[in-house]
Amino acid sequence: MTPSQVFNAFSPELAFVESEFWAGSAILLEDGHLLTNAHVLTPSTAAERVVFPDGQEFFDVPVVAWDWVLDIALLGPVERDGGLLIPAEEQTLEIGTEVFLIGYPGEVDSSPQPSITRGILSRVRESETGGVRYLQTDAAIAGGQSGGLLASELGEVLGLSGFAFTEAGFGMALASDDLRNAIDSMLEPSGDDYRPVVVGQTSKSWTPELEGYFDQKAFALKVPAEGISFVADAYAYSDLVLTLADYFGGFDSADDYIEGGTEQVEIELFGPNYLFLIVEQFDVTTEEIVLETSWPVSLIEENEPDTIQTDGKVARGAFDFVGDYDAYKIDLNEGQSLTAHATSLLADVVLGLWFGTDPDPVGEDDDSGGGIWGTDAKMAVTAPASGTYILTVSDALLGGAKQGTS
Secondary structure, eight states: OOHHHHHHHHGGGEEEEEOSSOEEEEEEBTTSOEEEOGGGTTTOSEEEEEEOTTSOEEEEEEEEEEETTTTEEEEOOOOOSOOBOOOSSOOOOOTTOEEEEEEOTTOOOSSOOOEEEEEEEEEEEEETTTTEEEEEEOSOOOTTOTTOEEEETTSOEEEEEEEEETTTTEEEEEEHHHHHHHHHHHHSTTOOBOOSOOEEEEEEEEOOEEESTTOOEEEEEEEOTTOEEEEEEEEESSOEEEEEEOTTSOEEEEOOOOSSEEEEEEEEEOSSEEEEEEEEESOSSEEEOEEEEEEEEEEEOOOOOSBOOSSSOOOOOOOOSTTOOEEEEEEEOTTOEEEEEEOOSSSOEEEEEEETTOSSOSEEESSTTBOTTSOBEEEEEEOSSSEEEEEEEEESSSOOSOGGGO
């Protein structure tokens, strides 16, 4: 097929998706659902607007399922004819095969139209821990292409574009057979509805407890389009750290390094924006905090377990906010060996093992675990004493104000 024929065959099935804070592309499936990347939508629970090349629009299209491990989400369904069948069979392609990316990179028009770029299949990358394949291509990719389609010169659906390595000049697409398996799982009654951000009660006055050094309380701050003057005050008997963070790892922290008293963040904020207010402490005790804010914030409810077993099973979690680290209690006997391996497609994971009040970790690792991007963490340690240890998992790229915890 010529590039024009590939474009004409697939572009009617590609939608432009706008969420409250982001925008991207989406593929219309034959059952009316829309497939896109989860990061195009988070933290929203619906797409504000979905528009196709012929001008047909849908508003407030809900997210019906997430798979944050693979960074995909399903919207809808919408009432529209057509749609693509994502093949379940693995596509066998030679390196150097001509491929095409179709989506909405850099789209700013009110009546968006898809674009097509051409390249070759440069490499197939396999994630052993994720059990999925990614197709690497040098076809030009830019912001807004996330959730777009990778197609072959024969008119085959190859995958969903999602990762761009701009400086290196290539992009990555999740292979179609792995997409099919994930979609089928997500649409089952017990499918994956794991959300990266779960917000609960909203208020301007809070009295949460911090249970030791590794506990965090985080709140979502939704800044309106007109912007706000924001002030947050946190008080406790322990030494607090109060941090305001954005999605890109920008931090405004308050810490006077004095035990007891008030920490304050005061800042002019432009909107619309979605920020995270994070409260932590440099203390091993359980302390009640008094938090007052000038604008309502919503508590982020984390759902990872508090403990983890040494039985070889996989434990799943998520970085629910910028600066988040997950902490798990684990019981070890003196001399017992522990091997931990952490992997993520979207984060540069760091592992740490801590015991008692020692400020230095028993073990720590960043990139020894390999993985599809070379950013997995793998750590092997021997317990120096019997007791309850804390295993932490954090993100080296967006680690937050307390870098000593990772």
